[in-house]
Amino acid sequence: MEPVDILIQAGWIIPVVPAGELLVDGAVAVADGRIVALCSREEAARRFRAAETVSLPDHALIPGLVNAHTHAAMTLLRGIADDVPLMEWLNDHIWPREVRWVDAVFVRTGTRLAVAEMLRGGTTCFADMYFFPDAAYEMVRETGIRAALGLIFVDFPTPWARCPEEYLEKNRALLQRFPADDQVQWLLAPHAPYSVGDATFERIAELADHANLRVHLHLHETTQEIHESLDRYGERPLARLERLELVNECLLAAHMVHLTEEEIETVAERGVHVLHCPESNLKLASGFCPVARLADRNAALALGTDGAASNNDLDLIGEMRTAALLAKGVTGDPEALPAARVLEMATLGGAEALHFDHCIGSLEPGKYADIVAIDLGRPETQPCYDPVSQIVYAATREQVTDVWVGGRRLLRERRLTTLDWPALRENVTEWQLRLAQPLEST
Amino acid sequence: MEPVDILIQAGWIIPVVPAGELLVDGAVAVADGRIVALCSREEAARRFRAAETVSLPDHALIPGLVNAHTHAAMTLLRGIADDVPLMEWLNDHIWPREVRWVDAVFVRTGTRLAVAEMLRGGTTCFADMYFFPDAAYEMVRETGIRAALGLIFVDFPTPWARCPEEYLEKNRALLQRFPADDQVQWLLAPHAPYSVGDATFERIAELADHANLRVHLHLHETTQEIHESLDRYGERPLARLERLELVNECLLAAHMVHLTEEEIETVAERGVHVLHCPESNLKLASGFCPVARLADRNAALALGTDGAASNNDLDLIGEMRTAALLAKGVTGDPEALPAARVLEMATLGGAEALHFDHCIGSLEPGKYADIVAIDLGRPETQPCYDPVSQIVYAATREQVTDVWVGGRRLLRERRLTTLDWPALRENVTEWQLRLAQPLEST
Structure with a gap:
């Protein structure tokens, strides 16, 4: 025996x-x-x-389910503003609170809450994109979950860094200080084409090559993003990333709602990982990702919840259901995205995107x-x-x-065996009291 | 005190x-x-x-949540055939099994299971449409839930009745034998425009007038239904029902996926109750009910799960979420169908549709x-x-x-205090063994 x-x-x-x-x-x-x-x-x-x-x-x-796109610490902003237009939501509710309140303590509490929710819903690995990834790193080690943490880049000041140079410097330092292993991987996380300029993307491409890292960003989420890119760069965001030599199997593209037939072909051929977030796309009224057409072309597909502020949960079982149902409604084809295919997206597909498929994603x-x-x-x-x-x-x-x-x-x-929910709940309540204050008075 | x-x-x-x-x-x-x-x-x-x-x-x-459209006993067919086209689903999987197996015992077990699930999910009242409504009636009395039970009419033979005359006779007998009260109401339930002819609808209109009953049916669920009606009657189903004098505040119309602007206007003006079933419409790829446009016109709106065979659950909390998210995606408007409006649909709106609003639907x-x-x-x-x-x-x-x-x-x-789950589960398992048999061998 x-x-x-x-x-x-x-x-x-x-x-x-x-x-x-x-x-x-x-x-x-x-x-x-x-x-x-x-x-x-x-x-x-x-x-x-x-x-x-x-x-x-x-x-x-x-x-274990793999949540391929989230902003874990944003659980603290769950439901703080719903049923409002996207730009009002960002400009009047989310960003001012982030600027005022986000720090390493916020990220520690928010990430702990996210991990509690994810483990209770069967998620064992997640791709994160948020400020203070070192604080998220600590929480991943503390709780025992797996994660691919994003080293964030934006071209404007945030509580995390003041200028492109500081983002680069801080992210490089993290890579040295916290080596990756089978529990934590690092991803480079330029926020989105509209918040990151060509110069920063070029540095990211270099660093990705040099450190053998994948690149995780929001892409083709809204028509506004595409129109702004056409105005500013004369090309759609995906074409711009092609010019910057980032469109390949190392690219993790969240949302991908608005795609031409040609772009679907490119994404499938190059092995770009599409991180499908159907509930966030519905809630923010961004549009419908053509996930069934991507699946027909054998594109690499994974599933994400996005942050809890725009979903409003980190529930991949619910997200699988929404993905499977919505694909049928959008295509008019009741055979689109069958149950087994969506389960594969939420497990193996996520592991492949996050570069974890050598060790997780299936029971083998x-x-x-x-x-x-x-x-x-x-x-x-x-x-x-x-x-x-x-x-x-x-x-x-x-x-x-x-x-x-x-x-x-x-x-x-x-x-939960590695999280103390009563203690965590007290911390969450303290944050709620701070975050619920009118913005004028803070 | x-x-x-x-x-x-x-x-x-x-x-x-x-x-x-x-x-x-x-x-x-x-x-x-x-x-x-x-x-x-x-x-x-x-x-x-x-x-x-x-x-x-x-x-x-x-x-208490009000499930305004379901086929309770169909819980026994939950998940027996998914990810297949509608007509294959009905013709090859659902209908042959119903013809072979449905009887009062099936309906008792299936309805008990449905009530167990509904109570556990916060549903305290439901509108049912299925064969052997007397068996459903017994289960409603036994479990203590509330219901508006449909007296079914179709123009073809089923295990419940052989011909239009027998449906009418049986349904009249039930009305006499089981008087309505604040726990159980009766509805007349002609299945759908494509399964019920003008002669039967005329009798139903008479009976509705005479007995002061409402009429519950499937309406404008698929484009096929509308095309067939145009071919056969030279008019769309809603126009046909108008001719039959059924389009008024006593009409409960489930689905209403395909509506012209004029039809939306008619529905709103006449006070027709629209029973919105977003998850079933997605799963069967029927299309998107224009629920936000109906809401803009102040149409009477309620929410239903449809049967568990096409959903696959009787979960109104999940259905509220899908309704609220989907309305935003379909309209491109993140303010469409806010949370409070959808909660009203799932409570007061359902009570109004089912003629129960004098005594339930709000906490007053x-x-x-x-x-x-x-x-x-x-x-x-x-x-x-x-x-x-x-x-x-x-x-x-x-x-x-x-x-x-x-x-x-x-x-x-x-x-559950009025249902014995271990005993019920044994019955459900017995039915599963029967229903899972290949159809050829039964």
Whole structure:
């Protein structure tokens, strides 16, 4: 008998790779944080002697979900201003509060809250883009989640840095001080084509080459962005990035709402990772990303929630459902973006985008045991003819009962093991009182 | 001190009427199943001596949600066939199974499951449309929920009746045998313009007049329905119903996806109740109901989930979110269908459609105590700047902890008090085994 650390028995195992595979009454064996084997419950009983056995007969196991685009600390601004136009939302509500209040303490509290929410919803890895990424880095280490953290660049002063030189300097220093590994990767994160000029993009391209880093930005989110680019540069943002030699498999492009047929072709051919954020695009009325057409061309697709201020949650199970439903509505084709495809986007697709697919994104021997258990035995997901359909079209995040990251059980029967919710809630309430103050008086 | 049965203290009370009102740290006093008063916690402490006091400082209280369009028993077909075209879905998966399997026992089990799910998600009243409405009636009485049950009419044979005369006869008999009251109302439910001929509609119009009943049907759901009507009757379905004198405030029209400007005007002027089902319309790729334009004209709007086979849940909190987000995406206007408007649709709007607004739909003295408590103290809905926004944009159904219908606590700290879930689940599993059989072999 082979000794292993954990044996998880489950009603269904959905490994994502190979595509379409489903183990009924299966087991996952875990040792040293990694998956040793997936097999039938009977075979596991014969083959493994486990230090801990977890029996989940009503549950489906899926790979940890990957939130490919968020601004974690913005959970503190969740719901502070809804149902208002985008520019009013940014200019009158979000940006003034960020300028006034964002610091490392804000980012620590906001990121902790985001990680609490993400783990409770089955997300085990996320791509972040926010100020004070060093504070986010600390929180990722503290909580045990995985992340690809963005080193932010904008061409105007923020609480994080005053000028392009300072952004570059600070980001370089972070790269040296906090080396990447299988838990934390760094991404270069120029905010968007409208907030970053050519000179900064050129430095970013150099740094990306030099340090072998990927580039994460907002792209083609609104028609306004495209019109402004045409006015200012005489080219659409994607064409501008092509000129700057950034359109390749190292580019992570969030939103991609407005795309011509030719641009869809370019994105697919070059292997650009499209980070689809359907709920944010709906809420801010940005438009509909042509995700089904991108999928038809085999473009690299991942799924993100965007920040909680424009969603208003970090719930990838809900986002999968919205993505699958919306693609059908937009195309008029009820076969568009089936459940299994959207689950692949939210797991393997995200891992590929974030350069983590060598070690996560599917349940395969050798990969880390980033595993999510979803209880399908409740009224809301019964009867269960097809667990993949139930997860995407009927389950909600609270049906996630247990989450392992690298074999570490970070959520145990709905309880967070590395976060103290009562203490965190007190901090969140303190921030709420500050942030809710009228802006004039602060 | 005035004696009352229950005093519910809550962090927030959202009565829906008056519109926009929000009580912070309030209390609802309940006696004989009805609301006696809404007031501050302090005033309640001075004024009332309660047999039972429930303290919910982290919760918001809202009126019970009204699911204005569903096919409750179809929960047994949840997820049996997804990601397939509508006609294949109906012809190859749903209808053959209904013909083979649907009987009063199916409807009893399916409706029980639906009621379990609805109560757990804060729905206290629903409009049903399915075969064997007498079986649904029994389940409504048994579980204590409220419903407006549809007396179904179609022009072809089903397990419920063989010919138009038998539908009429059976439905008339039900009306006599099971009188309506404040818990159960009857609706006449001609399935759709394409499944019901003029002769049957004429009889329905007579019966509606005679028995003072409303008429609930599927209308303008797909372009195919409209094209077929033009081919067969030379008029669009709404025009045909106008000719049949059915277009008035007694008409409950589910879906209403495809509407001309003139039709929107007619619907608004005549007081037709539009039962908006955004998730079903997305999943079946039927199109987008112009709900924001209807709202601009002050049309009567309610919200429904449709059946679980095309949604795949009966979750009105999720449906509110989809409705609010989708309206913004479709119009390109981030101010379309704000959170408070969609909450009104899902409560008062539904009560008005179902002819229940004299006694439910808002938290007002004199109305029944149909009350839903939603816990907003969790990571997913913190911080909480605006409880209405949190409920619509961030909460999920599992945050519903307690539900009262007419002062009776049907959900107590997430436990159903009138339904035995383990026993029901066994029945559901038996049905699953039957329904999952290949159709050829049954």
